[in-house]
Amino acid sequence: MSSSVIVWFRDDLRINDNPALLAAIETGLPVLALYIFDEASEGIRPLGRASKWWLHHSLASLTKNLASRGVELVLMKGPAHAVIAELVQQIKPSALLWNRRYGVAERDLDARIKADCLKSGVDARSFNGALLYEPWEITTKTGDPMKVFTPFWRAAQALMAPALPWPLPTGKMSAFKPSSALNSLSLEDLSLLPKRDWAKHFPETWSPGEQGAQEKLDNFFESAFSGYAEGRNRPDYRSTSLLAPHLRFGEISIRDVFQRAGEAAHLNPKISDADLRSFRSELGWREFSNHLLFHNPALASENYNRTFDAFPWADNAPALHAWQRGLTGYPIVDAGMRELWQTGFMHNRVRMIVASFLIKHLLIDWRFGENWFWDTLLDADPANNAASWQWVAGSGADAAPYYRIFNPMLQGEKFDPDGIYVRKYVPELAALRAPAIHTPWLASPADLRAANVSLGKTYPLPIVDHAAARERALGAFKALKQGKS
DNA sequence: TTTTGAGTTGTTCGA
DNA sequence: GTCGAACAACTCAAA
DSSP: OOOOEEEEESSOOOSTTOHHHHHHHHHTSOEEEEEEEOSOSTTOOOOOHHHHHHHHHHHHHHHHHHHTTTOOEEEEESOHHHHHHHHHHHHOOSEEEEEOOOSHHHHHHHHHHHHHHHHTTOEEEEEOOSOSSOTTTOOOTTSOOOOSHHHHHHHHHHHOOOOOOOOOOOSOOOBOOOSSOOOOBOGGGGOOSOSSGGGTTHHHHOOOSHHHHHHHHHHHHHTTSTTHHHHTTOTTSOOSOOOHHHHHTTSSOHHHHHHHHHHHHHHOTTSOHHHHHHHHHHHHHHHHHHHHHHHOTTTTTSOSSGGGGGOOOOOOHHHHHHHHHTOSSOHHHHHHHHHHHHHSOOOHHHHHHHHHIIIIISOOOHHHHHHHHHHHOTTOOHHHHHHHHHHHHTOSTTOOOTTOOOOHHHHHHHHSTTOHHHHHHOGGGTTSOTTGGGOGGGSOHHHHHHTTOOBTTTBOOOSSOHHHHHHHHHHHHHHHHHHHO
16 A cells, blocks of 8 residues: 655745645655756756756755755656656655646656556646646637737736635644665755856855745845835846746745735835736736747747748857857946856846847847856746747747837936946946946046046947947848738 | 727937 | 837737
């Protein structure tokens, strides 16, 4: 007779409001908590370097949190179906439970494992632990997937209020003790940390795990939530929640975030309806991205709008490299790219500016940007990253029109008016006064000397001219549009 | 089936 | 300095 239940953790590294874990506890059977580091299964995109750093620390945190409830997190490595088949063979559990992922390779893998389990008499069940709404729940009146955000989000919220978070049963869980030793690995065996010390400053900003996530949420409610509707555009001060990487790895429940935002807004009269709506709509974009990914599995690699397949992208390795390193000569762009490199994160407003610059000023294929973000962003998410890059490129759903080309000088002056953000990440310009800090090539020789800036030496001249690049992009995108008909 | 209103985040130009 | 229009029509979603 079987006597245990396996909870397979994936992108849900938390114990609070975790439907699969709760279901496992409710069976009353001893629980085995499992994580499989899988880079071997067909079609699964390997994590970027930043994500691996995060995963390492997040697993350490989950291990601790589970241990405090009496359960060990078992770590394994390899193609998930093989690992699970062997484990099932060894311990003969009565059930295997997990929370869903929405990429096609992940779904195929899960379906295969579910079928395997059913053949072996193991009850395999999946739950929604990642989204407010399942991607297939939201449709047009005719049953088709949605392609525009606003109707999508309206329909989602009209469908029903998102489910409330579940309280976790208190006390110790019943832990499964295997009779023979499991093939489990140590965290170090997974080799997730980078070899060079590129990530050494990440801990100044980040503390992966459930506690870190809750702290970020509380901080946000106390400081940036009031005025969020406007303030969220400002990279020069802490104006956003910083929850993205925690949400990426499921360290905090989206239902918890949604619900508690409502409570915080209710309690604090300084938080306006617009602030709440605005914050929740960001969660809505996360839902929308997953909706798009679910219905368009190739979202990260193929143009959603196939018209863009004919776009003549530039092959420009030096420009791509300058962009990646934050050496384009446009201070707000360079500050963003260096914030990314140094902290594993970039403010949302600046993400749009740097993405627009890569795509429209440099005419470089959005997929190069998507890949760089995938590798360097701690919150690199299969749905959000792909959907957002396509949105900026104009190839995505509900995308920006082609003539929307961000002016990096203007954006800098508007959203970083005192140059605080640029100064922080581009220290070689720190002594330049605003607004000249956003246009160093226009500063007088005397001002440059006084600020110790030598253009072309201590800081690059712009690698493209804004006005010329803008005209070039307008022409290229216009031609694409006309070529279609 | 046809019609209608609407669509995250911008920039530039000219009055 | 401020403000509205143009950019360019197109697609989506619902009535």
